[in-house]
Amino acid sequence: MTKNTLLNTDFKDLKLFRKGKVRDVYDLGDKLLIVSTDRISCFDVVLPCAIPQKGEVLSSLSCFWFSFLKDLIPNHFITADINEYPQELKKYKSVLTGRSMLVLNCKPLPVECIVRGYLSGSGWKEYQKEQAVCGIKLPAGLKESAKLPLTLFTPSTKADVGHDQNVNQGEIEKLIGKEITAKISKASLDIYEKASAYALKRGIVIADTKFEFGFSNGKVILIDEVLTPDSSRFWPLDQYNEGRSQPSFDKQFVRDYLETLDWNKTPPAPDLPADIIAKTTQKYLEVYRKLTGNELK
Numbered sequence: 461m462t463k464n465t466l467l468n469t470d471f472k473d474l475k476l477f478r479k480g481k482v483r484d485v486y487d488l489g490d491k492l493l494i495v496s497t498d499r500i501s502c503f504d505v506v507l508p509c510a511i512p513q514k515g516e517v518l519s520s521l522s523c524f525w526f527s528f529l530k531d532l533i534p535n536h537f538i539t540a541d542i543n544e545y546p547q548e549l550k551k552y553k554s555v556l557t558g559r560s561m562l563v564l565n566c567k568p569l570p571v572e573c574i575v576r577g578y579l580s581g582s583g584w585k586e587y588q589k590e591q592a593v594c595g596i597k598l599p600a601g602l603k604e605s606a607k608l609p610l611t612l613f614t615p616s617t618k619a620d621v622g623h624d625q626n627v628n629q630g631e632i633e634k635l636i637g638k639e640i641t642a643k644i645s646k647a648s649l650d651i652y653e654k655a656s657a658y659a660l661k662r663g664i665v666i667a668d669t670k671f672e673f674g675f676s677n678g679k680v681i682l683i684d685e686v687l688t689p690d691s692s693r694f695w696p697l698d699q700y701n702e703g704r705s706q707p708s709f710d711k712q713f714v715r716d717y718l719e720t721l722d723w724n725k726t727p728p729a730p731d732l733p734a735d736i737i738a739k740t741t742q743k744y745l746e747v748y749r750k751l752t753g754n755e756l757k
């Protein structure tokens with residue numbers, strides 16, 4: 461692979477907090493170090509190859525949104541400037557620069573705050589059967605990928621193993637209380653409204669997305685990654701049309717390629733050819749450029 465890609469980190473002198481599908485998170489006590497690798501997952505399976513610059517795009521995009529949204533809600537972001545990192549991390553400078561951030565170590569709420577502005581994915585499947593999404597009744601006659609008549613907050617509980625479980629507002633209230641539930645549902649909808657209006661002006665439809673919140677010093681703050689292609693469905697506005705599925709902004713080349721293979725979508729995943737990798741990198745850079753108005757430095 462080209463130099464500077466990163467598939468995996470293995471910082472033996474640091475305490476591993478969690479290895480996700482894409483990010484490696486280290487525990488620094490009251491802070492966490494989040495490293496976005498260049499891993500890519502498709503159909504929920506991590507591929508063996510790296511997508512150059514993907515980690516940088518994801519990390520930088522989260523930084524952008526944290527800053528964009530900070531007046532709406534406080535967040536866990538501390539810094540992405542390696543010069544401000546603790547001394548013990550400086551030896552990893554070449555790996556960490558541009559693809560990592562230091563955040564407050566919070567107590568995460570056990571809820572995935574999903575917001576849907578458009579009818580897609582599992583929502584579309586359920587609508588076809590039940591005329592509802594996560595139990596919320598909707599008008600008849602909506603087409604696939606249609607803009608929903610109102611934006612939906614459809615939380616799920618976080619499952620450590622297996623798939624997250626959709627739950628209704630009442631069940632969330634039992635878990636975390638009425639007040640906090642109201643707070644995170646309003647925050648999720650407010651964030652979606654502000655960010656999706658902005659993105660639309662820049663040619664990107666944010667069809668749906670997922671937020672996480674946590675407690676820090678008794679306050680509820682926004683944590684995890686925010687409005688990245690890994691946590692959201694981004695569609696190119698210029699190709700948007702109701703009545704069919706939409707091309708995904710970032711992974712379409714990968715999905716289309718994998719669909720041509722005789723692969724059953726369970727691990728191990730096949731490798732990708734160089735041209736698919738290169739095109740996918742270009743897609744990530746395009747998302748970043750469109751949303752922020754800047755080239756990735």
Ligand SMILES: Nc1ncnc2c1ncn2[C@@H]1O[C@H](COP(=O)(O)OP(=O)(O)O)[C@@H](O)[C@H]1O
Nearest residue numbers: 478480481482483536563564565566568683684
């Ligand atoms: N500031 C924070 N404090 C504590 N936990 C956090 C914070 N930000 C994110 N997390 C947690 O870190 C984990 C990151 O894992 P992730 O990379 O998302 O794995 P996966 O691919 O399984 O979703 C999540 O469980 C998330 O809740």
Ligand SMILES: [Mg+2]
Nearest residue numbers: 480481684685
């Ligand atoms: Mg996650």
